[in-house]
Amino acid sequence: MDLSFNAEERAFQDEVRGFIAKNLSDEMKRATALTPSVFSDPDIGMAWQRALHRQGWGAPGWPVEHGGPDWTPAQRWIFETECARAGVPNVNVMGVKMVGPVIIGFGSDAQKNFYLPRILSGEDYWCQGYSEPGSGSDLSSLKTRAVRDGDDYIINGTKIWTTHAHHANRMFALVRTSDGPRQQDGISFILIDMKTPGITTRPILTIGGDHEVNQVFFDDVRVAVANRVGEEGKGWTYGKYLLEFERGSGIASAKLREGLKAIAELAESDLTGRAIDSPDIAMRISEVEVDIDALEMTELRVLSALQTGQNPGAVSSILKLRNSEIRQAVTRLGADVIGHDALAVEPMRPLYKLNHTPATPEDMLTVVPEYLNGRAYTIFGGTSEIQRDIIAKMMLGI
Amino acid sequence: MDLNLSDEQKLLRESAERFVTESYDADHRRKMANDPLGFSPVVWKQFAELGWLALPIAEEFGGLGGGAVEIGILMEAFGRGLVSEPYVATVVLGAALIDRCGSTAQKRARLPKIADGSLKLALAHSERAARFDLARVTTIANKTAQGWRLAGSKIAVLDGHAADEMIVSAHIHDHRGPSRRIGLFVVPARTPSLAIADYPRLGGGRACNIALSDLHLPEDALLGDGDGALPAIEWAVDRAMAALGAEAVGIMQTLLETTLEYTKIRKQFGRPLSANQVIRHRLADMAMQVDEARSMALRAALKVDAAPVERARAASGAKAKIGKCARFVGEQSIQLHGGMGVTEELEVGAYFKRLIAFDTLFGGSAHHYRRHAMLGRRQVDGLVDD
Numbered sequence: 001m002d003l004s005f006n007a008e009e010r011a012f013q014d015e016v017r018g019f020i021a022k023n024l025s026d027e028m029k030r031a032t033a034l035t036p037s038v039f040s041d042p043d044i045g046m047a048w049q050r051a052l053h054r055q056g057w058g059a060p061g062w063p064v065e066h067g068g069p070d071w072t073p074a075q076r077w078i079f080e081t082e083c084a085r086a087g088v089p090n091v092n093v094m095g096v097k098m099v100g101p102v103i104i105g106f107g108s109d110a111q112k113n114f115y116l117p118r119i120l121s122g123e124d125y126w127c128q129g130y131s132e133p134g135s136g137s138d139l140s141s142l143k144t145r146a147v148r149d150g151d152d153y154i155i156n157g158t159k160i161w162t163t164h165a166h167h168a169n170r171m172f173a174l175v176r177t178s179d180g181p182r183q184q185d186g187i188s189f190i191l192i193d194m195k196t197p198g199i200t201t202r203p204i205l206t207i208g209g210d211h212e213v214n215q216v217f218f219d220d221v222r223v224a225v226a227n228r229v230g231e232e233g234k235g236w237t238y239g240k241y242l243l244e245f246e247r248g249s250g251i252a253s254a255k256l257r258e259g260l261k262a263i264a265e266l267a268e269s270d271l272t273g274r275a276i277d278s279p280d281i282a283m284r285i286s287e288v289e290v291d292i293d294a295l296e297m298t299e300l301r302v303l304s305a306l307q308t309g310q311n312p313g314a315v316s317s318i319l320k321l322r323n324s325e326i327r328q329a330v331t332r333l334g335a336d337v338i339g340h341d342a343l344a345v346e347p348m349r350p351l352y353k354l355n356h357t358p359a360t361p362e363d364m365l366t367v368v369p370e371y372l373n374g375r376a377y378t379i380f381g382g383t384s385e386i387q388r389d390i391i392a393k394m395m396l397g398i
Numbered sequence: 399m400d401l402n403l404s405d406e407q408k409l410l411r412e413s414a415e416r417f418v419t420e421s422y423d424a425d426h427r428r429k430m431a432n433d434p435l436g437f438s439p440v441v442w443k444q445f446a447e448l449g450w451l452a453l454p455i456a457e458e459f460g461g462l463g464g465g466a467v468e469i470g471i472l473m474e475a476f477g478r479g480l481v482s483e484p485y486v487a488t489v490v491l492g493a494a495l496i497d498r499c500g501s502t503a504q505k506r507a508r509l510p511k512i513a514d515g516s517l518k519l520a521l522a523h524s525e526r527a528a529r530f531d532l533a534r535v536t537t538i539a540n541k542t543a544q545g546w547r548l549a550g551s552k553i554a555v556l557d558g559h560a561a562d563e564m565i566v567s568a569h570i571h572d573h574r575g576p577s578r579r580i581g582l583f584v585v586p587a588r589t590p591s592l593a594i595a596d597y598p599r600l601g602g603g604r605a606c607n608i609a610l611s612d613l614h615l616p617e618d619a620l621l622g623d624g625d626g627a628l629p630a631i632e633w634a635v636d637r638a639m640a641a642l643g644a645e646a647v648g649i650m651q652t653l654l655e656t657t658l659e660y661t662k663i664r665k666q667f668g669r670p671l672s673a674n675q676v677i678r679h680r681l682a683d684m685a686m687q688v689d690e691a692r693s694m695a696l697r698a699a700l701k702v703d704a705a706p707v708e709r710a711r712a713a714s715g716a717k718a719k720i721g722k723c724a725r726f727v728g729e730q731s732i733q734l735h736g737g738m739g740v741t742e743e744l745e746v747g748a749y750f751k752r753l754i755a756f757d758t759l760f761g762g763s764a765h766h767y768r769r770h771a772m773l774g775r776r777q778v779d780g781l782v783d784d
Contacts, residue, residue: 001407001467002400003700009399074399276775279768286771290694290715297401297693304401318686385679392678395685396658 016082023051034352036369037210040089049122058120084254095119095126099172106230129159129173146175155221165214189235208369252323253296314394321387324377331371414475422479436604446515459509466699470644477648482602484557492519499621520561522552530761539568548613558606559596581624601752636713640698653731687723718766721757728753
């Protein structure tokens, strides 16, 4: 057993660092640090996606024939870790990490040839149409309906919590095409052009003051049957496949560590009256740091299993659950560390383009919005309660 | 980067698990709990034959040259059977301190005997007033014409009753008077001026408090030249905490499995306990904490030879986190067994008590989160001096 990287891997680490140093501008870095929502705004995120694409690194998890870089699990770990350390923007994960793998796994050749290059280049920006007002944790009860009309489907219904629907030009959605004996049957996976007539988007502001999610309405929206991925009625299988990617991409600890580091630096600064001198703050920082150490080791154990072709199994639910809980612990700690400054509200967005001097120091601006928006981490992608159900069923057999 | 077990490590795990399943059952544990020695000399001999006592000792001294990961594999299996042999006292603490601090002659005289099972050691370091602070020692070693004269008292000496020799820490007073130097002295356990008050330890095994009054020792009782004993003690205790963390993981795994089985069998309101979501989620949390503890024990083992601050933070982080997980898993195992969990009729209580002993030994979670935080600050402030 060995925790250190070999010479080849260290050389790769240098290559990644070199790439980031050359391509990550100060503006991108600042904008990322000043983004209190889960995703970077597209102007920031897509600039980074284009830089990655130029390097051939646009889709780390994809097979090489579709433009993936053919990295080992260890290389992916190094890449994600270096990106987190440097504070690079989030790319459009709904494209690269969610719909991409589904199209690769189940799409037609025509779909692969059309969509995959546009995800890589950043030409397309995707959003995810899964949840509905009546279908949250019980997702397969969804009611948005697609009725066959010749070579088209006509879609009616509504989707909610749609991240960046107001920026996206495409949506992948789960829609009901028939009513089977089980509610999981009769669901299909469809790719929709967001400019199709009949689609309207309503913004939803989250409690941190950010516009990130939306509700999307479909009124007689006509989509070609050719835009269905895989077989009609098998969408639930494809959708679950995608959720495993969403939960188990498995490299989150590096980002958590950077988040904690920022809070620890605030605690050590005069801006907070050196909050770290209070023993309970110092101990809580240690407590969270140790939780991150544990998560990192679990990630590395999974990675080692993957390297030798073993299946890590239900541990992806553990990773999702711990990542979300620790992220909340970091943001909660942050709000405590900044003391009175936690009272100040800055309503303008984006925070990296303020045209006035805010009341609180810039380093603190995102702390409370991150804490507030961060409550969503244990809700989206399957709530903590659903994850515990999965762990009990898959790991413990009850 | 590779965290998969090697073929040799897999073999070691299989043989340790097989030994515990076949030779270390509930009857054996009950017998040991009422035994004045608290462990079986026959089992100790088997440990020697299996090569486990030689595991971390260098090959030149009759050992196998294994590392902390191998010790962890063994300890996790020991935890599953609540093994009470004095393995940590003799092999993890004793052999490591002899190896790090002893002269070549001292090593030659002892390490091969530890490996073949004919010598047992114990570390007598903790004192009542020091609580868990490893740097606080009031026991004194006065230099005499013939050697040394020790006076003082020590508490919570792990398996001291079984030791042939104790390694005792003391402040060195020589012709220049009191010094700040701490030395480690090898003391024969059966000496009239060494009073041993031993007691059964919570969760199995034994420990003792000792009093040294005018204890005369020869010149070569001092390990090595007497330098660097405190960093060596911290180093050895960090190794012991990594090993005990792995043992705690084995204990927790057994508790999780036992409790899971019980909730499937026990019926109330016409259905098994495990049919209730509140129970399933509790078990999911227990499984998750066992897994986190496993990660932390492995991490501490992989960092035992890292630079002192990194090693100590990994060891304290693991001790703190595993202690917290152990309390949760242990207490919930009792809770989910209902009234039966509180009785001596089931073994759940015995496993729980060993976990509490783990959390207490060398300081509990709060102590180690504090040490972790303090060492982190020293790193940030650039005050690292060791």
